[in-house]
Amino acid sequence: MFAPNRMLTTKEQWLFVGLTVAIITGCATLYFHDGINAKTNENAAVIIPVRQPAITTADTEDVSTSAPSVAVSASTQPPAPSPAETPEQQPTSIGVAVMGAVTHPGFYIVEKDLRVTDLIAIAGGATDHADLSDILLTAPLIDETTLTIPEMPLVKRDEKQVAMRRRGTSVVYNPPGYRRSAPLFSPAPPQQGAPHISSPEEAMASPGTTAPGGLINVNHATAEQLQSLPGIGPVFAERIIEERSRQPFMSVEELTRVPGIAEKRLEAIRPFVTAP
Template identity: 35%
Template sequence: MNKLKIVIGACLAIAILVVILFINKHPESSIESDSLKEETFQSVETTKNVAKAQDNRQETKATDTSLVVDLKGEVKHPGVYKMENGSRVSDVIQKSGGYTNQADQNKINLAQKLKDEMVILVPKKGDSSAVMTTSNSTANSDSSASTEDSKLININTATMDELQNLNGIGPSKAEAIISYREEHGLFKTPEELTNVTGIGEKSFEKLKSDICVE
């Protein structure tokens, strides 16, 4: 029994000695392990920073591509709406739930692009109120335009009533202009108005000095 204990003790001593010698002979293993841990930590931190930067860019981009408008009057849910840049009047009216039964839809230019801080008023039938106005800053900017330009009617934004102020344009032709605009998009040149049914070269000559395209 004593011999067995001596043998076991000797084996343990030899094993411990071998471990000590191995550690002393290969100290770089511990250094490499620490270096690997440091590189892994730095890689994780870099990944986190990149992801955070991408989130910030996406958030900034989302902020830059939005605008806020105030929709009033004869719609089902009037109020302030946040819309994407490039949206049109038709988009915000649809988002509000649509018109009420009392809305005068003929006075609304659905194709007009929205602007930040725009106020859109959908009038009642028989109401002569203005259809839409903009913020004070926009109004001041518009007032700096020349007197001559302010008299021209923009056929891309004009309502049915405004179009009827043009020489030779009655209700049917005004409706045809709006229908063409909604189907084909905004007019690129005033001359494109001759593509509208009922408006030929002679009709265009009478009104070309009173219209513009913006």
């Protein structure tokens, strides 16, 4: 029998120690094993396989016919504008020339919104002898035109008399829009029975007409009617017709454009003619 008070032998003591260590090791192993399994279950993703139904050929055809088409046909695209429909780009510059009493006469390409005074400034300004009395400085520039600045008459004084001599550019022709003295008129309705003149060529071909009051219109008169004027022969009549075919006369003063017609000859025929 086992005696409770007897001392354990060395063998029994080692056996007891080994049994105790085994029990402790087993408990520790179970504890850590359960903890690791719990964490693994929490972090593990549950994957549930989904079984896809088989799609037959008939189903595929139904899906393809019922699904809306996302392709855009070429006919739905907006048509590209044709060159004829594309708005033309308005030019931003014009070409004008300035001559006469300016520092740098010549041809200039300028912005289309400039005025006569701007063109004179671009040309270096007017000279000391420039006559700007009849120049409309605020007039807008006109494409393909020439602005001519006249010079003041040259005055010579001596003990007995004062003489005035015109310079080379004292008598010039400028477009009506550049002149202060240009007549502002609207075309009068044609008189009953009077021929309608729409071009210089028609003016030359049409028979000459006499303005009310017996005045001869230099834009419509025939060569015979022009020769009836004092100091106007066949040569001057032909020159007048050639000049008006190039540019109709806007006033009687513009007859000085005709070579050979100066102030003296103009004063002689002024009471008998009219223009335009």
